[in-house]
Amino acid sequence: MDTVFTIGIFLSFFLQFLLLSKPDKSLSDKILAVWMFIIGVHLFSYYIYLLGYWDLYPFLSGVHHPLPLLHGPMLYLYVHFSIKQNQDFRWQDYLHFLPAVGFYIYMIPFFFYSAERQAMINAGLTDAYSGFIVFSLAAFLISGNGYTIFSYRLLNKYQELTDQNFAYRKSIDLNWLKYFIWGIGVVFTMAISVSIAVEWIGFDFGFNADLIFYSMLILFIFFLGFSGIRHKNIFSVDASEKSRIVEPKNTGEYKRSGLKEDDALEYHQKLTELMKSQKPYLEPKLTLGELADSLDISANHLSQIINQYEEKNFYDYINGYRVEEFKERALKPENRNYNILSIAYDSGFNSKSSFNQVFKKNVGKTPSQYLASVKAES
Known part of the structure; x- marks a missing residue:
């Protein structure tokens, strides 16, 4: 001892x-x-x-x-x-x-x-x-x-x-x-x-x-x-990003945000169109502030729109798109020679652990299990 x-x-x-x-x-x-x-x-x-x-x-x-x-x-x-x-x-x-x-x-x-x-x-x-x-x-x-x-x-x-x-x-x-x-x-x-x-x-x-x-x-x-x-x-985080850090809020606190419902709906539609057309989620280190700049809206209001209309936080919202991007890319014949992790990185994920965790949460299966089940069905 x-x-x-x-x-x-x-x-x-x-x-x-x-x-x-x-x-x-x-x-x-x-x-x-x-x-x-x-x-x-x-x-x-x-x-x-x-x-x-x-x-x-x-x-x-x-x-x-x-x-x-x-x-x-x-x-x-x-x-x-x-x-x-x-x-x-x-x-x-x-x-x-x-x-x-x-x-x-x-x-x-x-x-x-x-x-x-x-x-x-x-x-x-x-x-x-x-x-x-x-x-x-x-x-x-x-x-x-x-x-x-x-x-x-x-x-x-x-x-x-x-x-x-x-x-x-x-x-x-x-x-x-x-x-x-x-x-x-x-x-x-x-x-x-x-x-x-x-x-x-x-x-x-x-x-x-x-x-x-x-x-x-x-x-x-x-x-x-x-x-x-x-x-x-x-x-x-960068000094410019620190000033735009948004604190989590509950639904009641959003009533005092000053964002009108009509404006919120309009920005939500613009957000959806932006996600489909420009695919900002492919940027691995995307932040709420950066996405808010693309829509010319404050980070606080964008956070409110995502929480209220998508019922998700920013992390889950963006990674939901990345999961769908991975599924689409992984099933393309020209990507057969690429391994799963390479496709995941191309879809916007920045680490193996976060990719596996997010994919299992969204799909209910691991990436390998999902691809195997799709091949078995086809």
């Missing part, structure tokens, strides 16, 4: 160094680097406890106790600034760290206790801080899982925003970030479950149950570090 802790501590600080040395590092990279440092300190503090250094140096006792309250905020801020256009750290963002600061302030008297009294508290021989320990477990559970849920909801809102403005998936796959969010949620849940079983129920695992949490945390570092090093800021 010593080797595992040593690797985890070294990797945490090494990944921090790599992140800070990235030439094009973003704010999210800096946040992840700080988080790696916190994790490294957390692991190191617990490791010296396992080695018995708390007995030799009592002033180190409990230093790592509030650190779990930092992991949730760091997760949220990392996700937040990975998908946020504005990369400025505001004073409100520092409020996420107040609970951990409050814990340290509350523990100040403990740090100045004599070595004998600290040892008694750590051994559970006195009721001092016993209520605080119970409160801490509840705070860790609420903080860890609460921030996990907030982060996941934030990612879903981003997905809705991109689907409303882009006809392609951004270069960074969001799936790893989703796994990342749920991964730390599982780590927190397991840690708190084990702590409750030991501290409240009195269950005896027969070994140091804390090692379950720290082992999972070390494994998590490998995934987090590898993905974070490769990760680029997700919401990277």
